[in-house]
Amino acid sequence: MVIESSPSEKEQIEFLAQKSNQEVEAEVEVPKDERMLKAGTAEQTEVINDYPTHHTEDKLKVPYIERYNGNICVKNQNFEGAISHYNKALLSLKMLFQGNEGTGDMYVTDRDQAVKMLIDIETPAYLNLAHCYIKTEGYHFAIKYANLALENDPESSKAYYRRGVAYTKIGEIDKARESLNTALGLKIDEGERATIVRALNDIKLKEKRDRDSEKEMSKRMIKVKEPKPVLAADPKNAAAPSSTHTDAKQPDSQQEP
16 A cells, blocks of 8 residues: 655645646636537537537537537438437437436526527427438338427427428328428418428329329239130131041052061
8 A cells, every 4th residue: 555645845835836827827818619619509510529518508508519510410411410419419408407416406597598498409409300300211200209399389380391291201191181281371481381382292193193003903903803715716727637547558569578
């Protein structure tokens, strides 16, 4: 066992002098990383994974950084990466609302702040997850997250639209039409209206293709079941009886002795 000796007076003086210098240096304003100044805002232009989480201010910024990480991935058509980042945004938001279980400290202490974070993070993450799952053909997950978005915002035209598209993809046509028509009845701009109308037209085309396919299948089944007609022999083509008989008896003069 190593027994540490108490610091000498000289060592104590040197330690205090060093600490004093550190405190003076801390008072000098050090420019922050330019990326971190823009992180978690609309000005964030790249995916940031190496962000600090030591202080409460840093922790509160994490859901915003991850949300914009997801947005950047979507812009780059990296939907799998976007799904991962949006889920991190939701997880970090949940942890912030739970607070520090060890110390009992709460990171989100104001109701208005909590509502703002739900509006800024949770609902957009649900909507964007629905979009990403449609792109990756995870249609049941798309429906799940569209429903979660509607729980937060029952007037979300995007949630109804994305749910309608996902229902169309899995063949739930009645539910798809209902969701899309609901979206069409909400307050939307002309661009959204045109997008929803196209989705409804896609349903009509799908129904027509399905009907045509069923008709074609029925025709094939009828042809298979119909018996083939037996053709009668043509008397003109009947072979005439042969005039030679191989078993006829040859004349005695040509018989062998």
